[in-house]
Structure formats: structure tokens, C-alpha cells
Amino acid sequence: MFLLPSTPLWDTSPPLKSSYDAVLIGGGLHSLATAYYLARDHGMTNVAILERRFIGYGGAGRNTAIVRANQRTQENVPLYQEALDLWPVLTRELDYNLMFYNCGNLNLCHSEAAVTAARMNIASAQFQGVGSEFLAPADVKRMVPALDVSDRPRHPIHGAMFHPPGGIVRHDAVVWGLAKGASEQGIHIHQQTEVTGIRAVDGKIQGVETSRGTINSPRVLLSAGGYSAGLSHRFLGVRLPISPLTIQAMVTQPLKPLLNHVVSSGAYHVYCNQTLKGEIATGAHMDPWPNYTTQTTAHYLKHQAEALTDILPCLRGVRFMRHWAGLADMTPDMAPIIDGNDPVEGYYLNCGWGYFGFKSCTSTGKYVAQYLATGERPEILEPFRLSRYKQHRLMGETAGAISYTPWN
Amino acid sequence: MSFLITCPTCGPRKGYEFRYGGEDKGPRPDEAGLTPEEWVEYVHMNRCVAGVSKEWWFHRDGCSAWFTIWRDTRTNLQVQVSNDGPEEQS
Ligand SMILES: Cc1cc2nc3c(=O)[nH]c(=O)nc-3n(C[C@H](O)[C@H](O)[C@H](O)COP(=O)(O)OP(=O)(O)OC[C@H]3O[C@@H](n4cnc5c(N)ncnc54)[C@H](O)[C@@H]3O)c2cc1C
Numbered sequence: 001m002f003l004l005p006s007t008p009l010w011d012t013s014p015p016l017k018s019s020y021d022a023v024l025i026g027g028g029l030h031s032l033a034t035a036y037y038l039a040r041d042h043g044m045t046n047v048a049i050l051e052r053r054f055i056g057y058g059g060a061g062r063n064t065a066i067v068r069a070n071q072r073t074q075e076n077v078p079l080y081q082e083a084l085d086l087w088p089v090l091t092r093e094l095d096y097n098l099m100f101y102n103c104g105n106l107n108l109c110h111s112e113a114a115v116t117a118a119r120m121n122i123a124s125a126q127f128q129g130v131g132s133e134f135l136a137p138a139d140v141k142r143m144v145p146a147l148d149v150s151d152r153p154r155h156p157i158h159g160a161m162f163h164p165p166g167g168i169v170r171h172d173a174v175v176w177g178l179a180k181g182a183s184e185q186g187i188h189i190h191q192q193t194e195v196t197g198i199r200a201v202d203g204k205i206q207g208v209e210t211s212r213g214t215i216n217s218p219r220v221l222l223s224a225g226g227y228s229a230g231l232s233h234r235f236l237g238v239r240l241p242i243s244p245l246t247i248q249a250m251v252t253q254p255l256k257p258l259l260n261h262v263v264s265s266g267a268y269h270v271y272c273n274q275t276l277k278g279e280i281a282t283g284a285h286m287d288p289w290p291n292y293t294t295q296t297t298a299h300y301l302k303h304q305a306e307a308l309t310d311i312l313p314c315l316r317g318v319r320f321m322r323h324w325a326g327l328a329d330m331t332p333d334m335a336p337i338i339d340g341n342d343p344v345e346g347y348y349l350n351c352g353w354g355y356f357g358f359k360s361c362t363s364t365g366k367y368v369a370q371y372l373a374t375g376e377r378p379e380i381l382e383p384f385r386l387s388r389y390k391q392h393r394l395m396g397e398t399a400g401a402i403s404y405t406p407w408n
Numbered sequence: 409m410s411f412l413i414t415c416p417t418c419g420p421r422k423g424y425e426f427r428y429g430g431e432d433k434g435p436r437p438d439e440a441g442l443t444p445e446e447w448v449e450y451v452h453m454n455r456c457v458a459g460v461s462k463e464w465w466f467h468r469d470g471c472s473a474w475f476t477i478w479r480d481t482r483t484n485l486q487v488q489v490s491n492d493g494p495e496e497q498s
């Protein structure tokens with residue numbers, strides 16, 4: 001017989017203190033990872049995570065769990081590469097199975113232009129020591145026999161970019177594992193605690209206002225995922241180059257094993273993988289108007305069914321079981337904003353992750369923790385300053401081979 | 409849930425017929441003496457209000473009109489607001 005543990009993995013009702021050494025806004029992946037590393041690497045345990053609903057309420061509990069490190073630009077790759085390397089390490093360290101399945105990611109190209117973009121991506125990945133290779137249609141077919149590589153589909157397959165070290169990680173396990181790891185080291189996770197204001201005096205952070213009262217702290221990190229930009233404007237009057245868009249995702253009924261890689265296609269606006277339960281988890285569509293609804297649409301269900309069955313005809317007639325949506329904080333250059341002490345000393349920002357915030361949370365949490373603890377920006381975070389937009393130095397991730405922006 | 413937008417020419421139509429054109433940030437800044445900072449403020453910086461916001465839409469699969477509406481970003485519903493009505497709630 002299988003017995004559920006009677007005690008939660010983490011302390012779900014720590015006392016709310018009136019002051020902390022650091023306060024992290026949002027109980028998502030990035031706050032949880034930051035908290036874990038603040039304690040592990042810097043001995044900072046007098047730290048609170050403040051979450052309006054429950055941990056994992058945001059993108060953390062809604063994402064499609066895809067991880068990879070084949071980003072396009074040299075500024076972005078190192079962070080994702082380290083994040084990918086950390087899954088097996090954290091599984092041991094947290095003593096919690098994050099179910100990392102490094103099945104590899106197969107990104108389909110449907111035109112000569114897409115093949116060229118993929119070759120460029122592959123070359124940059126290889127240059128940085130990240131496994132990535134080009135596959136001709138016949139090799140694609142050998143790898144995933146269910147894919148239709150004939151001329152029949154609306155967008156025939158011209159080849160694919162294969163990234164062997166990527167794959168899938170169980171997203172809920174990451175939330176629970178990091179919460180356990182942070183809590184065991186003494187960090188307070190306060191759920192049902194909404195931050196309603198950030199207090200600053202003479203250009204210095206004093207703390208936050210919450211639905212449960214004032215909390216003093218010399219350091220505040222805003223990492224509230226899709227909610228960050230609205231909060232930044234509401235609390236500090238600082239506008240960010242972000243649009244909070246909904247991404248929709250869904251799963252089919254469980255099927256026999258047929259997909260042993262993550263398959264994605266920018267042209268069809270679809271990615272999919274088969275979960276251990278046998279469901280095809282699929283998504284990618286973004287409603288291109290900012291909103292906070294997490295609503296799903298019939299419009300997209302239909303699109304997804306058409307796209308999926310065009311490349312994987314064996315899925316015709318299969319039913320979708322569930323669908324859901326979550327917010328993605330999209331920036332114009334598909335790269336995050338990680339910054340600190342500007343315009344207020346002690347105020348830090350880690351947002352704008354769009355649909356890349358799951359795969360990146362481990363390494364980013366580690367460096368953001370270092371940033372908070374020392375006050376000094378780690379080298380690897382240098383490219384992600386907010387000021388890059390004012391200098392018109394946007395990063396080239398939008399031109400990557402794997403792009404599902406609302407307008408492609 | 410899909411939603412409706414009222415085009416000044418075509419009346420209420422499905423949201424997916426339109427392209428969102430950004431938050432209403434007032435008139436386009438004059439190019440004479442424009443600094444990169446001012447331009448970025450206009451082009452990229454958003455308020456991302458969780459509430460009623462005035463914004464541009466383009467009837468892409470219709471009459472090609474550009475127009476502004478007020479929409480509650482928490483419900484996606486268009487809101488009727490008198491001329492300079494409440495720009496932000498919550
Ligand atoms: C459908 C979908 C699929 C995705 N697929 C992938 C994928 O395959 N791979 C990938 O890498 N990424 C994916 N993402 C993106 C990823 O989920 C996010 O980038 C990531 O969760 C961001 O983490 P975060 O910690 O910044 O924010 P979140 O995980 O969103 O957490 C933010 C938290 O802040 C809380 N909050 C908001 N306001 C307040 C307040 N005032 N006070 C206190 N707390 C507040 C929210 O309740 C929420 O829990 C996907 C996202 C979605 C929606």
C-alpha cells in the first residue's frame with residue numbers, strides 16, 4: 001500500500017516576522033530558487049517569500065516543463081546551459097526527484113529560411129559547447145516515425161535542429177523540491193500574503209506593505225512573473241518593456257508511447273511531448289493582447305488540433321482532456337530583465353522571462369542570490385540590465401530558430 | 409474565452425479579427441531632438457495595468473481601421489468610458 005506523507009514537505013505556516021534581511025515578491029520558480037541559494041551559498045536564512053495565492057500559482061505550476069539550452073545569443077546560452085546542468089545536481093541535493101528526462105528537443109524546420117536559421121543556432125550552440133546538430137528529413141523520420149516528412153503537410157519538414165541534452169523536468173516537483181530545500185534551511189514561505197506596496201525612503205528600500213501588514217527589509221526582489229510589470233508601475237511608477245500575455249496549453253488522453261522527444265515547430269506554432277502518463281502535452285499559442293485572465297479559447301483548441309495532426313497524423317481523432325493558460329511576461333527581445341539598485345537602492349528585479357522562465361530558474365536563482373547577498377552584479381547577469389533598451393541594444397533572441405512569438 | 413471588440417465601422421466583431429496596437433501613450437513624439445530614452449519610453453515601456461486601460465486596436469481582418477477602446481485587462485471586456493474617463497482602476 002502507498003501511504004501519503006502526513007506532514008507537508010515544507011513549513012506551510014511560519015510566523016510572519018516584522019522584519020527580514022530580504023523579501024522576495026512572488027512564490028514562483030525564480031523566488032524559490034533565489035531563496036534556496038541565498039541560504040545555501042550565502043547563509044542568508046532570515047528571508048521571506050511572499051506569495052499572494054499559493055506557491056506554484058503562476059507560470060511555475062502551469063508551464064509545459066520543457067528545458068533546453070540552445071538559445072541563440074552568446075549572452076543567453078551560458079545561463080541556460082548551467083540551468084540545464086543543475087537538474088540532476090539539484091535532484092540529489094534536494095533529495096527530491098525532479099524527474100529530469102533528457103529526451104532531447106527536436107525543432108522542425110519548414111522552409112529553407114528556417115533551415116538557415118537552425119544552422120546558425122546550431123553553430124552558436126556548438127561554439128559554446130552545447131550539444132546541437134542538424135538532421136535531414138530522413139533522419140527526423142528515423143528518430144520519430146510518427147512524424148509525416150512527406151510533401152503532404154501544409155508546411156513540409158525540411159529538416160530539424162536536434163538538441164540531445166534538453167528535455168522535460170517535472171515542474172511541480174521543482175516548486176515542491178525548492179520549497180522544501182528553502183524551508184529546511186529556515187526560509188519563511190508565506191502564502192496568501194499579497195504585496196500591496198514597496199516602501200522606499202531617500203532612494204533606499206525600507207520594505208513592503210502586504211495584506212498582512214508592513215514588513216521591513218533592506219532588500220526586496222520583485223520576481224512575480226507575469227504580474228511583475230504591472231506591480232513595478234503600481235508600486236514605484238516604473239514602467240517596464242513588458243507585455244503580460246496568456247499562453248495556452250493542453251493535454252490529450254493518454255496514449256501508448258509514440259513520442260520520445262520534445263517536438264516543436266515555430267511555423268505551426270506548436271510544441272509537444274509525451275508525458276510519463278502517456279498524454280501528449282502541447283501548447284505554444286499566445287493571445288497577443290495583454291491581460292490577466294488565464295482564459296483559454298476554442299479558437300486556439302481548434303488551431304492546436306489542426307497543427308498537431310498535420311505533423312503527427314496518427315493523433316487524428318484523439319481527444320484533448322484538459323486545457324489551461326498562464327501569464328508570460330514578454331519582452332521585445334525575448335530576454336529577461338535582471339537588475340538591481342536602480343532607481344532605488346536595495347530594490348532588485350528579475351522578470352521578463354516570457355516562456356523561458358522554467359528552464360532558466362535554477363542558475364538564475366543562484367546568481368540573483370549572489371547579487372542580493374553581495375550587492376554586486378555577477379558577470380553572467382551583466383547583459384540583462386534594463387538600460388539595454390534605452391541604449392537600443394536589444395538581444396538577438398527573437399531571431400532564434402525556436403520562436404513562438406504571437407506574430408510569427 | 410474569446411471576446412468581442414467594437415470596431416467603429418464594423419460594429420462588434422470577434423477579438424481574433426483584430427491586432428492589438430499597444431497602450432495609448434498619447435501622440436507620437438516629435439522626431440526633432442528626440443533622445444533614445446524618450447523614444448524607448450514611447451515604443452517599449454508599458455504600464456501593464458490590471459484594470460481598465462486605453463489602448464489601440466487595428467481591424468486586421470476587416471476594414472483596416474485603427475481606433476482606441478477601453479478594456480478591462482482582468483476580464484478582457486471592453487468598457488464604455490466617457491471621453492477622458494477613469495484611465496486606471498486598482
Ligand atoms: C502555459 C505555459 C507554458 C510554459 N512553458 C514553459 C516551458 O516549457 N519552459 C519554460 O522554460 N518556461 C515555460 N513557461 C514560462 C514559465 O512558466 C515562467 O517563465 C516562469 O514560471 C516564471 O517564473 P517566475 O518565478 O518569474 O513567476 P511565476 O512562476 O509566474 O510566479 C509568480 C508568482 O507571483 C505571485 N504574485 C503575483 N502578484 C503578487 C503580489 N502582489 N504579491 C505576492 N505575490 C504575487 C503569483 O501568484 C505567482 O505565484 C510557460 C508558461 C506558461 C503559462
Ligand SMILES: [Zn+2]
Nearest residue numbers: 415418467471
Ligand atoms: Zn472594422
